[in-house]
Amino acid sequence: MPKLTDAALRAVVKNPPKNRRDLADGTVAGLMVRVGPGSATWSLKLRVVGEGGISKRGHKKKGKEQRVSLGEYPALSIERARALANTFVDQANGGVSPAAALERAATADGLTVKALSEKFLGDYVRMKELRALGKYETALRVHVVPQIGDVLADALSREQVRGVIKKTMIRVPRGNGSRDRPRGGKEAARTALGVLRKMISWGIDEDQLTRKDNPVSGMEKNLPKKKRGDRVLSLEEARVAWRAAGALGYPFGPTYRLILLTGCRPGEWARCQWPFVDLKQTLLVLPASAYKSDHVHVVPLVPRAVRILEEVLSHHRGCDGEYLFSGTQGRRPLAGWSKAQARMMRAICAESGQRARPAPNGGDPDRRNPGRGGRAADQESARAFRRDRDCDLQPLWLCEGNARRARAMGGGAACR
Secondary structure, three states: OOOOOHHHHHHHHHOOOOOOEEEEOOOOOOEEEEEEOOEEEEEEEEOOEEEEEEOOOOOEEEOOOEEEEEEEOOOOOHHHHHHHHHHHHHHHHOOOOHHHHHHHHOOOOOOEHHHHHHHHHHHHHOOOOOOOHHHHHHHHHHHHHHHHOOOEHHHOOHHHHHHHHHHHOOOEOOOOOOOOOOEOOHHHHHHHHHHHHHHHHHHHHOOOOOOOOOOOOOHHHHOOOOOOOOOOOOHHHHHHHHHHHHOOOOOHHHHHHHHHHHOOOHHHHHOOEHHHEEOOOOEEEEOHHHOOOOOOEEEEOOHHHHHHHHHHHHHOOOOOOOEOOOOOOOOOOOOOHHHHHHHHHHHHHHHHOOOOOOOHHHHOOOOOOOOOOOOOOOHHHHHHHHHOOOOOOOOOOOOHHHHHHHHHHOOOOOOO
């Protein structure tokens, strides 16, 4: 059977037959387009596994043949019709009737991708009070809904998901507006794919969808492999950063120095409150509610870190709130990282005599900082950093959460 082409179909539609005529696709079994005066409609003939009962050997039998209407040509192109037909064939082979899925999606139950995303955000993400609410909202609002928001969630195909990945991976630079942000890229595509996969799985588990397959499953293999960061500061770079941080003053100067001394994320210190600090036990105790985890995170404080915190407590303790580092007397956490990062880079360049470069990651406090190089530090750099007497770095590894960091630094074993 010859494969139907777009040029051949356009020719037939331009001069349609007087009587309706079915043209087989030739690629997907059962897919055809019915051409008549003034119309060309895609349809798919299939049989659903299980609707024919059970055979004597216990196998599910296919039911009666049914025709499912897919849409009008050329609004529904050949490529999209084939992708949709393959999705329906997979559903039928899995025991799900595409006709029932379309009937359910056509109701007011909100089964388009856009409506499902609203249900997902309201009934799952916000109800569970997930800390990643912003990530979910951005991925759906910026990348998913604009591309496939009007697609029926029960009819979403892998080809359509692949299209979302390709478009999201295109990096859009920052605009001229003050609120404009760069969009897209590999990590944006990875995040959008993960959010979409979780949303479809949630819809299936909550019986919002009739389909049993998730078209997003396994699509991560189409993305570039995520590279693990292993960049750490050399001993000389750490000294330069230490001296540059001292030139900034409160609140960012001591914050940068504490980042170097503890390996914590900038955002962890920015949102740190005085009740989290135990100066007698020389520990920073981050509760699960303030940390990206489901358990308490304990960080040991070296003597220099304790002295920095004592100085902040003596001279800069806010009278209106409990945040350690704040420009609002402790009422709100530290903000303004983009400008602070630019100041820090200028101070580093002044110390090292090098030319300034753009701040990495836009100064985002929740992005990985160069001092920690991920959770795994380079052993040689870490050992050299530990031996640095200029900064009085004598790490103590006191808790299980720092076991990997202790091994990398060559320190003692974590306590049990």
